[in-house]
Amino acid sequence: MKIGKIEIHNPVFLAPMEDVSDTPFRxxxxxxxxxxxxxxxxSSEALIRNVKTAFHKISIRDEERPIGVQIFGSNEETMANAARIAESIRPDFIDINCGCWVRNLVARGEGAGLLKNIPKLERIIKKVVATVTVPVTVKTRLGWDHDNIVILDVAxxxxxxxxxALTVxxxxxxxxxxxxxxxxxxEKIRKTISIPLIANGDIKTPEHAKILFEMGCDGxxxxxxxxxxxxxxxQTKHFLSTGQHLSEATMQERIDLCIEHLRLSVQFKGKRTGVADFRKHYAGYLSGFPFIARLRAGLIALNDSDEIIRQLTNFKQSLA
Ligand SMILES: Cc1cc2nc3c(=O)[nH]c(=O)nc-3n(C[C@H](O)[C@H](O)[C@H](O)COP(=O)(O)O)c2cc1C
Known part of the structure; x- marks a missing residue:
């Protein structure tokens, strides 16, 4: 698959996820x-108004490359100006969000709201592509609802x-x-366009990835x-190249990664925000552990990262 200078065989992308796909998680x-x-x-509006948090969201580090910056909005001028701002931080591509389903956003014609105004989506893509020199990509859904599947026209x-490239x-x-x-x-979209097609939605196992590549998806x-x-x-890449499964992460490895991730969160966001923003991740890292609810509730109540790490380390030792 090729997007500008990115050339990778069967690439596996991390999806953009608000409040999840931040620098530490990436x-x-x-x-x-x-x-x-x-x-x-x-938000394109937030970028052109110089809102500090918007700039935090698009800040990237060289070790993250290749990386795209995703922007959303419903006004072509604003989107083009925001894309120019995003380009100044030198991403490998700029992605236009045309899939977010959140009510207040679509009510403003943004995200998946653009699926109700395809001429506007067309103007936005055209204007953004004409404004920046980095490749522009689009991420969208099948359509507004079951009776309005527009993906083939949109593609x-x-x-x-x-x-x-197009992500669906x-x-x-x-x-x-x-x-x-x-x-x-x-499969129908694949036959409709020749730019790279990236499949998204419910990919949970390496086997799912294999099915989608065999269907002709590029990523x-x-x-x-x-x-x-x-x-x-x-796990997915190993399975795709060897047909063999890597073993699942052990409980100890899950705790080690949880600690490492928390440290990165504190490093990038400071102690207070780093710990607060990390709370959503305990459920994921500790899922599958027996009798975990009490530990998790205790960790969520803590504000001191050193104490959290101490408790996680004790728990790991108790498992051993
Ligand atoms: C917490 C959360 C935040 C999300 N934020 C974004 C976003 O900022 N931009 C976007 O294009 N999609 C966003 N999505 C949608 C995902 O990128 C993806 O399309 C969706 O979760 C389906 O893929 P999955 O089944 O692999 O999770 C978000 C999804 C979740 C769960």
Whole structure:
């Protein structure tokens, strides 16, 4: 698969996930085999208004490459100006979000709201592509709802307007994250466009990845499955190249990675925010452990990272 200077065979992407795919999580996934990273989405309005948190969201480090910055919005001028700002931090590509289902965002015509105004989506892609020199990609859903599946038209527009790849979360907007992703659309999309097609939605095992590559997808993108199992990237790549399964991470390895991730969170965000933002990750790292609810509740109540690490280390020793 080729997007600009990125050339990787059967790449496995980490999905953009708001409040999850931040720098610490991206670094963890990169180390565990993710080939391509994408930042969580950032508002084009916030970027052009110079909002500090928006700049935090698009900040990237060289060791994360190749990495794309994702932006959202519904105004072509604003999107183009935000893309120019995003380009100044030298991402490997800029991704346009056309899939976020959140109510207040789609009400403003942003994210999946653009699936209700395809001419506007077309103008946004055209304008952003004309404004920046880095490759532009698009991430979208199948359509607004089951009766309005527009992905084949959207795919043609994305390609015609000069985008260099298309990611499809194989659900409609009205599904949110419910029901099952319908991968059967991918074969039809594959026949419709010649730019790289990246499959997304419910990829939870290396076997899922194999099925999607065999269907002709050029890349696959993993989101939620990486939250409780960041090892999924190396497990998938190992399976794709050897046909063999790597063993699952042990409980000790899960705790070690949890501690490492917490340290990165504190390093990048400071003690207070680093610990607070990390709370959502305990459930993932500790899932599958017996009698874990009490430990998790205790960790969530703590603000001191040294104490959290001490408790996690004690727990690990108790397992041994
Ligand atoms: C917590 C969370 C935040 C998300 N934030 C974004 C986002 O910022 N941009 C985006 O394009 N998709 C976002 N998504 C959607 C994911 O990128 C992905 O399309 C979706 O989770 C389906 O893939 P999965 O089944 O592998 O999780 C988010 C999903 C989750 C669960």
């Amino acid at each position: 670094l963890i996934c990169k180390r565990l085999g993710a080939d391509v990273l994408v930042t969580e989405f950032t 043609k527009i994305v390609e015609a307007q000069g985008a260099k 979360h194989c659900r409609t907007r009205s599904q949110g994250y419910g029901g099952n992703a319908d991968w059967s659309w991918l 696959i993108m993993i989101g939620r499955a990486a939250i409780s199992n960041p090892w999924i990237f190396q």
